[in-house]
Amino acid sequence: MAKLVDAPHSKCGGFGHGGSSPPLPIKFVMLQDIIEVQTRENYQLYLKFEDGNAGIIDVSEVIDFIGIFEPLKDLDYFKTVKLNPEWGTIYWEHGEDLDPDVLYSVITGQSIPNFQIQKSIK
Secondary structure, three states: OOEEEEEOOOOOOOOOOOOOOOOOOEEEEEOOOEEEEEEOOOOEEEEEEOOOOEEEEEHHHOOOOOHHHHHHHOHHHHOOOEEEOOOOEEEOOOOOEOOHHHHHHHHHOOOOOOOEEOOOOO
């Protein structure tokens, strides 16, 4: 199940209009953390999310192996992928990591939700 998370108050008092209204709390939907990763053939990874959704993703179809991701072209290095439970995503030793929301979207076919700004009702 998606989590609704409180974010810090908006400092602009709304949608960037610079008005004098009090700051609005921002709430946004966070998708599921990755709880398991297993390497498969080539650049494929099996990922399991905390809500039970799971599947295989071909990382070569999601990223270009340039810039920070260039070391991932080396399949031996690619297969050293690790899970960081604190971040809820996967990463590699040289600092590469992938957004769990994007990976969840690819595996489940669901779109990535935009954050929703809601007023506090007092």
